[in-house]
Amino acid sequence: MSDPSPELFFETVWGYQRTAALKGALELDLFTAVGEGNATAAAAAARCGASTRGVRILCDHLTVLGFLVKDGDRYALTPDSAAFLDRRSPAYLGGTVEFTLSPALEEAFRDVAGAVRRGGTGAAAGGTVAPDHPIWVRFARAMMPMMRGPAEELVNLVPVDSPPPRRVLDIAAGHGLFGIAFARRYPRAEVTAVDWAGVLEVARDNAAALGVAERYRTIAGSAFDVEWGAGYDVALLTNFLHHFDPATCERMLGKVHRALAPGGRAVTLEFVPNADRVSPAPAAGFSLVMLCTTPAGDAYTFAELDGMLGRAGFTRNTLHPLAAAPQQAIVSLA
């Protein structure tokens, strides 16, 4: 047996510095500068309006972290950085830090011990589930590039051997891409999107940009309070349940069940850890985000979700891993 090592400890302790280095590089648009061929520290510094010494040190650090490669005194992007961190790439993900490193999230993680003592967020008024919390406009704008793949996958999960869906309810629609994906696949489908008013502006912009504006209507307000009617063929409940305790989730699922037509389907997108709650890593680790940012949210196992859905009236809940997201989808029959 090898001697104990403090390596994981120090690697984790210095994690915040790696995050900060990456954030700094994105703010300077350094990956784009290098991608454009500004290969030396001096050239990239001129392009970014920064000091050569600073760019040299940051580029060396990014090389150590694996974001750049270095040959002599010349830097180049890795294939991953070229795909996701060069602003000119269609798959650019740098904008996601507007959400993932937003002040509200960073603030929530300043005092993890406090959240553990309390059993929930220390942020005022319900944390990120407070009415009209500005983080959801950020989320809608910043995380959109992550959602195109999963949105397509969700559409594929709803069977088309039945008549195609005509009425789609998109609850906490955010960027709107999930509902919009249904509208694009089914030319006669009409989408009703529910979210805070500021968020719906983003969703409506996206619906217009993607050519489905005339079949896209919105209801502003809390999903728990608004009247959204009934007779829907599909209800989308994406990245929503994890913000709430099980009783609140069940209340929402009951409302969703009542909104669906007979034979209608709910599609739930969630971080679903295995029964051990410590795998797979992205889903299991997500629970701490809910502890720190909400009063009572969690990442629920499939058994827990299946129980909530069943008590709300759903039958035949099936779990589907997605290729393009750490979340999984649950398709439920009303």
Next chain:
Amino acid sequence: MSDPSPELFFETVWGYQRTAALKGALELDLFTAVGEGNATAAAAAARCGASTRGVRILCDHLTVLGFLVKDGDRYALTPDSAAFLDRRSPAYLGGTVEFTLSPALEEAFRDVAGAVRRGGTGAAAGGTVAPDHPIWVRFARAMMPMMRGPAEELVNLVPVDSPPPRRVLDIAAGHGLFGIAFARRYPRAEVTAVDWAGVLEVARDNAAALGVAERYRTIAGSAFDVEWGAGYDVALLTNFLHHFDPATCERMLGKVHRALAPGGRAVTLEFVPNADRVSPAPAAGFSLVMLCTTPAGDAYTFAELDGMLGRAGFTRNTLHPLAAAPQQAIVSLA
């Protein structure tokens, strides 16, 4: 060739949350609680004065990160966590976060882009090299457990075939462990420790605790300004040069050279990257810490250090990797 992956990007983005989770666990003394046998979330929560829900979520997160193992609903420490994160262990390292996650360091990393633009810290008055900066008392107290091994290694690097050293100068002594190790090895050696007054209190406490108080004298002030006399057999310059630009380093090395007796030796401890400046990772990555916390500090290659030492009058500079630290030692003949 595989498709590009955003995995490294997101892993790095979420680094601050991993740091925060670990910091929270140390503040709660959760590792000690689990190490004592409080194996369930409820038992550990009672021990830590925290909520069961919060402890369950944090313990699951720490299991995902590799600090705990989980079997059913019972948690246990990994061998590494037992050795370094349980407060009852003699090798406990949890206290190092008082330095590594100190407000001054965290603050310095809030705006990496600004440091890159400027080419140095944005902190007032010289950053961490400002006179009497309180971070050095923190460093002396918090990082001591990391320094015992390297201090022993440094003593071993000074040959004993010459007459044993009688006068040892410990520049920027910090916790004092390097000089103290010489005093303990050589019963007739006297140590002169130089540092800010507040830091020297820590060093003197350690000298007393380790039984060498009567051979330990101190000079408070800046190493650049104080009169430390001449005729030393050994001068220790540990974790010092990287805070300054090369010209300032050379000025200090000249002063050190003049302090040494003929045949005396300087022992320099530094993060020394290879000539490529991107390996090995701990030494190369350290440069960014200097960019963000000092006006002009850096991690110097051996060729650079050898040049500075040579111009200051030293001959035969030899580089020695250490087993117990990411730094390397350079032994130089006066």
